[in-house]
Amino acid sequence: MIGRFEALVAGLRRRYRAVRTSRATAAFFANPLNVIGLVIVATLTIAAVFGPVIAPYDPTSQDLVNRLQPPTLAHPMGTDQLGRDVFSRLLYGARLSLGIAVAVTVIRLVLGTAIGLLAGYAGGLIDELLMRLVDVQLAFPGLVLALVVAGILGPSLRNVMLALAVVGWASYARLVRSSVLSTKEREFVQAARLMGVSRHRIAIRHLLPNTIGPIIVLATMNLGTVILGTAGLSFIGLGAQPPTPEWGTMLSTGRHHLRGAWWLANAPGAAIMLTVLGFNLLGDGLRDVLDPNHDTPLEKPT
Amino acid sequence: MDESRRRVLAGIAGGGLASLAGCATGDTADETAFAIGLAADPTDTSRYDNWGGMAPYWTRVIEPLVWGTDDMQPKPWLATDWTATDDTTWEFELRKDVRFHNGAELTADDVVHTFEENILSERGDFVYGWLHLEPGSVTKRDEYTVAFETTDPFPGFPGTIAHNMIDIQPPAADRQAGEIIGTGPFTLEEIRRGQYVRVERFADYWGGEPAPTELTFRAAEDETTRTDLLESGEVDLIYMPAKSRLSSFRDRDDVRVDSQQSAGAVSVWLNIYREPTDDVALRRALNYAVSQTELVETVLEGVGEPARGPISTVIDWVDEDELPTYERDRDAARDLVDQSVYDGSELTCLVDTDMDDGRTIGQVLQSSFEEIGVDVSLEVRERAAINDLTDRGEFHLQIGSTGSNSPGADYLMWESFHTMGVDNKDRYEAEGTGLYNLGGEVDDLIETGYQARDPAAKRDAYIEAQRKIMAAAVVVPLFYQEYVVAADAALEGLELPPIEKFAEWSELTRTA
Numbered sequence: 148m149i150g151r152f153e154a155l156v157a158g159l160r161r162r163y164r165a166v167r168t169s170r171a172t173a174a175f176f177a178n179p180l181n182v183i184g185l186v187i188v189a190t191l192t193i194a195a196v197f198g199p200v201i202a203p204y205d206p207t208s209q210d211l212v213n214r215l216q217p218p219t220l221a222h223p224m225g226t227d228q229l230g231r232d233v234f235s236r237l238l239y240g241a242r243l244s245l246g247i248a249v250a251v252t253v254i255r256l257v258l259g260t261a262i263g264l265l266a267g268y269a270g271g272l273i274d275e276l277l278m279r280l281v282d283v284q285l286a287f288p289g290l291v292l293a294l295v296v297a298g299i300l301g302p303s304l305r306n307v308m309l310a311l312a313v314v315g316w317a318s319y320a321r322l323v324r325s326s327v328l329s330t331k332e333r334e335f336v337q338a339a340r341l342m343g344v345s346r347h348r349i350a351i352r353h354l355l356p357n358t359i360g361p362i363i364v365l366a367t368m369n370l371g372t373v374i375l376g377t378a379g380l381s382f383i384g385l386g387a388q389p390p391t392p393e394w395g396t397m398l399s400t401g402r403h404h405l406r407g408a409w410w411l412a413n414a415p416g417a418a419i420m421l422t423v424l425g426f427n428l429l430g431d432g433l434r435d436v437l438d439p440n441h442d443t444p445l446e447k448p449t
Numbered sequence: 450m451d452e453s454r455r456r457v458l459a460g461i462a463g464g465g466l467a468s469l470a471g472c473a474t475g476d477t478a479d480e481t482a483f484a485i486g487l488a489a490d491p492t493d494t495s496r497y498d499n500w501g502g503m504a505p506y507w508t509r510v511i512e513p514l515v516w517g518t519d520d521m522q523p524k525p526w527l528a529t530d531w532t533a534t535d536d537t538t539w540e541f542e543l544r545k546d547v548r549f550h551n552g553a554e555l556t557a558d559d560v561v562h563t564f565e566e567n568i569l570s571e572r573g574d575f576v577y578g579w580l581h582l583e584p585g586s587v588t589k590r591d592e593y594t595v596a597f598e599t600t601d602p603f604p605g606f607p608g609t610i611a612h613n614m615i616d617i618q619p620p621a622a623d624r625q626a627g628e629i630i631g632t633g634p635f636t637l638e639e640i641r642r643g644q645y646v647r648v649e650r651f652a653d654y655w656g657g658e659p660a661p662t663e664l665t666f667r668a669a670e671d672e673t674t675r676t677d678l679l680e681s682g683e684v685d686l687i688y689m690p691a692k693s694r695l696s697s698f699r700d701r702d703d704v705r706v707d708s709q710q711s712a713g714a715v716s717v718w719l720n721i722y723r724e725p726t727d728d729v730a731l732r733r734a735l736n737y738a739v740s741q742t743e744l745v746e747t748v749l750e751g752v753g754e755p756a757r758g759p760i761s762t763v764i765d766w767v768d769e770d771e772l773p774t775y776e777r778d779r780d781a782a783r784d785l786v787d788q789s790v791y792d793g794s795e796l797t798c799l800v801d802t803d804m805d806d807g808r809t810i811g812q813v814l815q816s817s818f819e820e821i822g823v824d825v826s827l828e829v830r831e832r833a834a835i836n837d838l839t840d841r842g843e844f845h846l847q848i849g850s851t852g853s854n855s856p857g858a859d860y861l862m863w864e865s866f867h868t869m870g871v872d873n874k875d876r877y878e879a880e881g882t883g884l885y886n887l888g889g890e891v892d893d894l895i896e897t898g899y900q901a902r903d904p905a906a907k908r909d910a911y912i913e914a915q916r917k918i919m920a921a922a923v924v925v926p927l928f929y930q931e932y933v934v935a936a937d938a939a940l941e942g943l944e945l946p947p948i949e950k951f952a953e954w955s956e957l958t959r960t961a
Binding site: 207212229301302384388389400403405407 | 747826
């Protein structure tokens with residue numbers, strides 16, 4: 148038992164060392180913009196995970212006497228129109244925003260990948276049918292369609308998640324399909340087929356791993372757009388219901404106080420902007436190192 | 450060649466300067482023209498299609514027979530007098546020498562045409578119940594006398610038709626096509642959809658020539674945009690500026706801020722036929738949980754009056770001193786919650802998406818109820834979705850309001866609290882319940898008030914009904930609504946009636 152555990156630890160160490168010393172990691176860290184993106188995303192993740200521990204106040208606790216207080220030591224980002232601590236609400240909002248972004252992206256990814264894999268590998272009529280379905284989905288502007296879906300289902304965060312999930316899977320399907328189409332003609336796949344490996348196993352063990360890189364890049368980029376979409380739908384009242392500390396809702400409330408209490412709109416606005424920027428920078432960095440066609444320079448950009 | 454080029458350039462420069470000078474003098478010449486920013490789009494064809502897309506409110510192009518006084522009483526307008534000749538017949542004497550904008554004189558034929566053709570035929574069944582009139586019930590007695598035969602005794606008839614929508618127009622007018630011919634102090638000149646309505650002074654107005662030469666009513670539904678329009682000088686006056694900027698306006702010398710209590714009141718309405726809000730102990734507990742004063746002074750920025758009843762005190766048959774009071778007392782509230790059937794389950798509270806400050810008020814209430822151990826979830830919905838839920842009785846609380854655009858406000862009691870009122874009737878007929886109707890004695894009192902011709906008798910009956918409604922805690926009163934007007938400090942002659950849509954602009958001037 149102990150021997151097995153030691154072997155596992157040794158294996159992990161080996162893998163860590165390999166990653167740390169790899170060319171891809173070096174290339175990633177050579178670009179300061181990638182590092183900035185990683186730091187922002189890491190900070191957001193820490194805030195989301197430990198938010199309730201770090202937050203100095205209950206995000207829904209009202210103090211009407213101390214409403215609209217500017218930033219102070221006690222309230223680093225001031226208080227809102229109901230006297231709630233904006234910093235605490237922002238931290239709780241990070242958990243919500245990130246949670247929704249991850250959940251929506253996972254749903255899109257799983258759905259899109261499954262459809263793309265099936266279309267690309269099966270080909271023929273199935274491919275035609277599925278790709279026309281993708282075309283139909285891509286023909287609608289994503290956010291407008293999400294708006295319609297959220298409007299029909301009624302305002303709630305769960306419905307916003309559903310609305311955003313059902314409109315964004317097509318790009319994954321198309322990406323995976325094109326990758327599968329090129330991979331399935333390669334020799335190692337043909338060899339596997341000749342050896343009698345089942346179609347299911349070929350798809351899962353040989354085709355799917357070759358699509359992972361672009362999918363990770365797309366998913367990372369998507370996290371930012373989902374956060375924007377969630378905030379947008381909440382901003383117009385289709386998302387979080389009060390008193391949920393969601394960034395879009397906070398921004399919507401804060402806009403009425405832009406002149407007198409600038410922190411109300413600017414705090415969630417900056418959080419949304421930084422988060423989307425972070426995911427975009429990280430996505431760009433990952434694309435640079437994961438894209439096999441992209442020759443990444445090791446030296447820092449001048 | 451050089452000389453001529455210089456001359457051309459000098460000419461262009463001179464022309465430009467002259468144009469600028471012309472603009473400047475144009476501003477000066479417009480001292481009697483005013484722009485007004487409204488919180489509702491005055492060109493909304495979905496609401497004002499009967500007036501060709503011009504809001505009948507505010508614009509003062511058209512006029513009704515009866516107007517409203519500052520103490521919410523009917524006031525002679527196009528009709529100079531009215532008499533009930535029997536229980537169901539009203540005779541109205543028309544003002545003489547009133548001219549329409551096309552030069553024709555107002556006569557009884559125009560009134561009969563308006564009611565029979567425009568109001569009773571075009572606007573559908575709801576008008577019959579509202580005005581207690583049916584087609585064929587309006588007849589000409591002589592050139593200046595019109596008789597109205599109501600479907601049942603209706604003492605509130607004169608006050609009810611004191612409404613901007615019950616306007617008089619001649620047969621020559623083509624309302625649907627936007628050819629609006631009224632008798633008002635201003636004539637309709639231009640409608641730009643989604644933007645503004647422009648009217649001009651009517652020199653032959655029966656009430657005397659109005660002071661403004663031109664009024665432009667701008668659509669500015671977003672309060673921040675509306676407030677910015679005033680700050681930038683694009684409009685001279687706005688209704689309901691952003692609350693967050695009220696205090697800074699009040700400190701400024703170049704802006705005047707006026708407010709007036711309206712005929713509206715906001716309350717939490719409790720579904721008394723659904724568990725656990727069918728328990729009067731819980732309903733009283735909710736009343737004891739709320740501080741109306743705190744609500745008004747904080748989140749409403751002082752706009753509104755803390756309420757003790759469900760109907761605004763500007764209406765003459767409301768006297769809040771006669772009503773039971775529920776000062777905030779959390780201990781008493783918690784005791785009542787313990788005595789009630791409430792088992793800790795989550796109550797739903799409906800909030801209309803379009804309600805001003807609805808979300809904020811809802812959150813304050815949610816927190817207040819949580820303090821006494823009652824868990825409430827807010828459901829912010831579109832009006833249609835809210836109507837659907839209330840029609841099925843699937844809610845516990847609703848933040849809602851009462852209000853009237855005419856001095857005849859009897860319907861507030863009837864429609865909200867009588868078993869056969871519009872809020873309760875369907876559920877009563879389907880299931881023998883309702884929403885806010887206590888039934889029995891309260892129904893009798895509302896009927897007595899509704900039918901009373903003597904103001905004192907009406908008042909006694911309605912106050913007793915309200916007392917019983919508040920004793921049974923059917924609502925949690927929040928505040929009586931006020932409307933705020935912010936304007937260029939140079940504006941004078943602005944009057945603020947309790948029904949804001951009765952605003953008169955005839956005396957509006959600008960000091961130097």
